[in-house]
Amino acid sequence: MTTTHRFDTLAVHAGYEPDPATGAVMPPIHLATTFAQQGPGVHRGFEYARTDNPTRRLLERCLADLEGARFGLCFSSGCAALATVLHTLGPGDHVVCGDDVYGGTHRLLRRVMEPLGVGADFVDLTEPRRLREAMTPRTKMVWIESPTNPLLKVLDIAALAEIAHAAGARLGVDNTFATPALQRPLELGADLVLHSTTKYLNGHSDVVGGFVATNDEALAERLRFLQNAIGAVPSPFDCFLVLRGVRTLPVRMRRHCESATQLALWLAAHPAVERVHYPGLPSHPGHALACRQMRAPGGMISFVVRGGLPAARALLESTRLFTCAESLGGVESLIESPPLMTHGSIPAAERERVGIVDGLVRVSVGLEDVDDLRDDLAHALEVTSRGAR
């Protein structure tokens, strides 16, 4: 098995060969917390399970291969992964972050890192030149999502990498929404790629986890040190589950994308819907860039319902198949209100400036029959608009 295989093959095989001792085609889950040493410091590569663990090592290799990376590190959540990455920075350093990011990313920068002396500015980076304007001599990191959460903006990763590098900063890309099945940021010039493996990579809504990959050896070494020192590592069982989930990632992503495209087109023509954000729609401002940068537009859609917050609330209370819940990327379809739920930790004025309006609703399109999903939204939108009349 080599990394020259095509993506679908890699997804099935990366990181693991049948066990030479037993022939087992799936790896064992190594639950041991400590490993016997022949003498102090003399061992087979494993000492203590926070530092390294055979099941985690398999997943790290697998996910790094999928991102086309030399190095990969797993964490206990996406937020833990980002917190560890941000600890490569110190007082006086500055981050330029895309203005539309997961609420927890915003919270980590504003309320955890800023009091520690790491400044952050949140900037709309859909026009790459805005990055040049926002960079200061102290900017060490540019942090983006593409597509963004929740507005599905598409950012030009290659152009932003060039600008960041010219000023001596690193570009980190949160690739949670796209997954490596659709987009590989390191190949576009990013220095770091991050995932909440809680989402599509695991894909079954039963693990919270995070992952970071890089090709920069010195950075990987620093992250390895911080991973052990901070200790926000995943359990071996969770690593096994993510490894298992990843095997079907390309198949799942194809279906997520097909169904989301159909639903986005249908929503865009619905009278109760004011506006649809989906990179697969030709009317989306980032559509051409998405066609260049991504293999397909993804399984996430957000849209604005007419009638503001009361209408959004009624919609979330009226779906039967779409479950009202945070998170995304699982086999089941979810619906949520960013201002009330995932992005509630961002101050209202800042949310409004970014465009996270009260009527915004986000859906994670699952693997159910797309006609059932459309019928469910049709029924719920009918109930919602009846209430508004």
Ligand code: P1T
């Ligand atoms: O939940 P956790 O595994 O810690 O991952 C945080 C995170 C990081 N990056 C992106 C793009 C994310 O969407 C998330 C988590 N997001 C949700 C829970 C959500 O519903 O948007």
